[in-house]
Amino acid sequence: MGIFKRGLSRTRQSLVGRISQMLGNTEIDEDTWDDLEASFIQADLGLETTETVLDYLKETTAREGITRTNQLDKVLKESLYALLDPPPPLNITGRDLSIILIVGVNGSGKTTSIAKLANRFKKEGRNVMLAAGDTFRAAAIEQLQTWGERAGVPVIANKPGSDPGAVVYDAIQAAQARNADLLIIDTAGRLHNNYNLMRELEKIRNVISKAVPDAPHEVLLVLDGTTGQNALKQGQKFAEATNVTGLIITKLDGTARGGMIFSVFTEVGAPVQFIGLGEGIDDLVRFDVKQFVDGLFEF
Amino acid sequence: MFESLSQRLQNTFDRLGGGRVVTEQDVKDAMRDVRMALLEADVALPIVKDFVGRVRDRAIGAEVHKTLRPHEQVVKIIHEEMRDTLGEAGRLNFSGSTKPHVIMMVGLQGSGKTTSAAKLAMYLRKEGRQPFLVAADTYRPAAVDQLVTLAKQVNIPYYEEGVSAKPTDIAKRGLEAAKNADASVVIIDTAGRLQIDDQLMTELEEIKRRTNPAEILLVADAMTGQEAVNIATGFNERVGITGLVLTKVDGDARGGAALSMRAVTGVPIKFMGTGEKISLETFEQFHPERIADRILGMGDMMTLIEKA
Numbered sequence: 001m002g003i004f005k006r007g008l009s010r011t012r013q014s015l016v017g018r019i020s021q022m023l024g025n026t027e028i029d030e031d032t033w034d035d036l037e038a039s040f041i042q043a044d045l046g047l048e049t050t051e052t053v054l055d056y057l058k059e060t061t062a063r064e065g066i067t068r069t070n071q072l073d074k075v076l077k078e079s080l081y082a083l084l085d086p087p088p089p090l091n092i093t094g095r096d097l098s099i100i101l102i103v104g105v106n107g108s109g110k111t112t113s114i115a116k117l118a119n120r121f122k123k124e125g126r127n128v129m130l131a132a133g134d135t136f137r138a139a140a141i142e143q144l145q146t147w148g149e150r151a152g153v154p155v156i157a158n159k160p161g162s163d164p165g166a167v168v169y170d171a172i173q174a175a176q177a178r179n180a181d182l183l184i185i186d187t188a189g190r191l192h193n194n195y196n197l198m199r200e201l202e203k204i205r206n207v208i209s210k211a212v213p214d215a216p217h218e219v220l221l222v223l224d225g226t227t228g229q230n231a232l233k234q235g236q237k238f239a240e241a242t243n244v245t246g247l248i249i250t251k252l253d254g255t256a257r258g259g260m261i262f263s264v265f266t267e268v269g270a271p272v273q274f275i276g277l278g279e280g281i282d283d284l285v286r287f288d289v290k291q292f293v294d295g296l297f298e299f
Numbered sequence: 300m301f302e303s304l305s306q307r308l309q310n311t312f313d314r315l316g317g318g319r320v321v322t323e324q325d326v327k328d329a330m331r332d333v334r335m336a337l338l339e340a341d342v343a344l345p346i347v348k349d350f351v352g353r354v355r356d357r358a359i360g361a362e363v364h365k366t367l368r369p370h371e372q373v374v375k376i377i378h379e380e381m382r383d384t385l386g387e388a389g390r391l392n393f394s395g396s397t398k399p400h401v402i403m404m405v406g407l408q409g410s411g412k413t414t415s416a417a418k419l420a421m422y423l424r425k426e427g428r429q430p431f432l433v434a435a436d437t438y439r440p441a442a443v444d445q446l447v448t449l450a451k452q453v454n455i456p457y458y459e460e461g462v463s464a465k466p467t468d469i470a471k472r473g474l475e476a477a478k479n480a481d482a483s484v485v486i487i488d489t490a491g492r493l494q495i496d497d498q499l500m501t502e503l504e505e506i507k508r509r510t511n512p513a514e515i516l517l518v519a520d521a522m523t524g525q526e527a528v529n530i531a532t533g534f535n536e537r538v539g540i541t542g543l544v545l546t547k548v549d550g551d552a553r554g555g556a557a558l559s560m561r562a563v564t565g566v567p568i569k570f571m572g573t574g575e576k577i578s579l580e581t582f583e584q585f586h587p588e589r590i591a592d593r594i595l596g597m598g599d600m601m602t603l604i605e606k607a
């Protein structure tokens with residue numbers, strides 16, 4: 001888990017300094033709560049989650065007779081752990097062909113995350129194939145093909161501007177013909193409030209289910225870790241359109257804290273499966289609740 | 300959850316009874332509403348504190364205009380303050396720069412630099428200039444292809460040398476190529492990078508040093524959260540940005556990042572991206588009014604102001 005630490009270390013430093021300095025070891029007073037609130041908000045937890053956690057902390061400290069700030073650490077971490085579930089194993093085994101559909105808004109990191117996933121599963125011995133379902137964005141196909149070469153996995157693509165549903169259908173046929181056991185489908189970025197594009201996504205989903213009845217087996221929504229409260233709406237809308245089963249949070253190698261994960265998880269119920277910690281093919285790690293929270297609020 | 304600020308303020312003032320002068324207690328309660336609304340809109344906390352402070356000072360003791368109710372008076376003050384903070388729509392400034400003028404596009408990964416570069420080229424051509432694109436992102440797979448595809452699509456001359464050269468050299472040679480092609484404005488597309496990535500930020504400094512840009516535009520995603528302050532400060536400290544481009548405004552993000560970035564850098568917001576298509580319709584002059592209403596979550600603002 002070295003890479004997780006490395007990626008989150010900057011996140012940690014910025015918050016650590018602040019929180020440990022701020023908490024110190026004094027009597028808990030109004031300022032303590034105000035400072036905590038500020039830290040939560042600045043980590044993008046959002047007002048609602050911030051309120052929930054603060055209320056819980058206040059109740060717990062009152063109930064357990066906690067009066068010093070240095071005793072808050074444990075309670076704080078535990079209250080945050082409780083807000084997220086550890087990721088269950090991906091539902092991509094136990095059948096001939098498993099299909100993962102990747103969705104998300106523009107530029108969130110879908111294509112790069114697919115490369116990272118392909119690399120990871122290939123190393124685990126899977127027979128992976130990719131589908132270039134983004135036929136819209138300029139050079140999206142070439143981008144995926146370049147990644148495919150680097151990861152050593154075949155990419156099924158059609159011409160720019162062609163029907164994404166048709167590409168997806170072809171890719172499934174090809175995967176079955178070539179005995180691939182895992183197909184990962186890239187889709188064009190789309191804003192969740194764009195009705196037509198969200199309908200297109202539903203159509204792509206239907207093409208998949210028609211070809212393989214219980215597929216897609218995973219629908220992973222890729223969220224940009226620097227996103228603020230809009231992530232919640234992205235979660236809601238993509239879940240409505242495609243029945244999202246898991247989340248990938250990217251770009252957490254910067255100083256962004258990804259605190260919006262808490263509300264997205266609460267709302268959508270889909271666990272965070274992976275975290276993106278860089279632009280390289282190996283910069284993807286399984287999400288670990290404790291490490292994530294500890295990384296955010298290391299004392 | 301997103302009750303409009305206007306509604307919220309009205310409820311607050313109804314509860315308070317609302318006299319003809321805005322009292323200190325009125326303001327105290329109202330500022331709690333304002334703070335919440337701004338935070339929900341992703342305005343960064345330090346900026347929220349500052350903003351609320353200024354509104355409070357202006358609101359206490361303010362005479363309530365005879366056609367306005369107290370909460371409307373406060374809303375009016377907030378709106379004015381918001382407009383002042385967001386500032387006028389910035390324009391490109393080539394004064395003091397010789398032709399061809401250079402524009403550098405910088406920003407985080409995936410913020411919309413390449414797309415905005417192509418749109419900006421179209422915009423400049425419509426203004427009667429001769430734009431030219433340079434593909435200086437050698438890191439992201441197919442980034443060069445992406446820019447070249449867009450350049451061809453909208454018929455703008457460009458320079459590229461694949462991914463084997465250094466971006467700093469490509470930028471410099473691109474500028475020469477633009478001169479030879481009689482271009483009047485050169486837009487350099489750079490790779491996405493984190494503001495804390497020292498090596499890549501040094502590269503930007505180097506491109507700046509070698510091409511002497513008239514404009515360095517920070518391209519930022521309208522969905523950005525509290526991180527906006529760090530991003531804007533980081534880029535500004537290293538390369539000195541001259542303008543902001545806010546992208547993906549066609550989404551439903553409240554766009555508080557615009558206020559945060561503008562407030563911490565003092566740099567004007569020059570353009571907004573409002574769609575994926577490369578067209579003049581999806582690349583607009585910045586509208587402070589529209590963004591202000593959006594951050595505040597009120598579509599009814601204009602009618603209110605017109606009443607006064």
Ligand SMILES: Nc1nc2c(ncn2[C@@H]2O[C@H](COP(=O)(O)OP(=O)(O)OP(=O)(O)O)[C@@H](O)[C@H]2O)c(=O)[nH]1
Binds near residue numbers: 112113134187
């Ligand atoms: N620092 C960092 N950059 C990332 C990460 N994941 C992706 N990126 C970068 O983010 C940018 C956008 O990534 P893409 O994979 O093209 O995103 P996308 O969602 O496929 O974009 P569209 O297809 O245009 O919607 C690229 O420059 C990637 O290198 C990450 O975890 N950390």
Ligand SMILES: Nc1nc2c(ncn2[C@@H]2O[C@H](COP(=O)(O)OP(=O)(O)OP(=O)(O)O)[C@@H](O)[C@H]2O)c(=O)[nH]1
Binds near residue numbers: 106406411436518550
């Ligand atoms: N809806 C919408 N999408 C946009 C807008 N601007 C850019 N995009 C999309 O956002 C994604 C990223 O845009 P790019 O131009 O590739 O971003 P970039 O900053 O060059 O990305 P990197 O080079 O990887 O750092 C693409 O899918 C674009 O189509 C906009 O104003 N609205």
Ligand SMILES: [Mg+2]
Binds near residue numbers: 112140186188
């Ligand atoms: Mg993509």
Ligand SMILES: [Mg+2]
Binds near residue numbers: 414436442489490
């Ligand atoms: Mg680019």
